[in-house]
Amino acid sequence: AQTVTQSQPEMSVQEAETVTLSCTYDTSESDYYLFWYKQPPSRQMILVIRQEAYKQQNATENRFSVNFQKAAKSFSLKISDSQLGDAAMYFCAYRSEAGNTGKLIFGQGTTLQVKP
């Protein structure tokens, strides 16, 4: 069975600085998808970025980018020019290509604090 691990329960960053959140996963599959979600205090889960495992190029969405290392089974999220609105809990998630059920397996989450 696949597992996702976020080893940093809490992180903090100074406003305008860069922070990297770590995520590792375990799978025997070669095709899958990876996601980062943000959950602010409003509790609404917001998709930040997604990565297809077959793509070598790292995904980027404005200030958010990933470092996808398939061999190492690592999927870290880099937030550049951090803003106060980035303060939230961040979840890494894995989706299998097999079966196409759409279900995601989530990590434990990392709470990000942004200091002004």
Place this chain on the structure above:
Amino acid sequence: DVKVTQSSRYLVKRTGEKVFLECVQDMDHENMFWYRQDPGLGLRLIYFSYDVKMKEKGDIPEGYSVSREKKERFSLILESASTNQTSMYLCASSPVVRNSPLHFGNGTRLTVT
């Protein structure tokens, strides 16, 4: 924009009560999910449904059941609520598209006393 609506934001129930958590999505998605969120454990899948009247157990189905009589509605049922079911419950939906993310509701924080 996809809208996933959970009927209650906060709910307080007594031990032994039967509890219904309702979720409705407006985008004709085939897949619907119920997750439970607990500190330090992330989100864990309780049940999911890939079509009307079809359901599959997730990782932690014990103590829960689900109902999907209509495509847009997916209900989570706690047959006899217990204090260890105090948690945040998140409903989500997605289409049957390979790289589609899940679209989440705002969550229901359930307290069982």
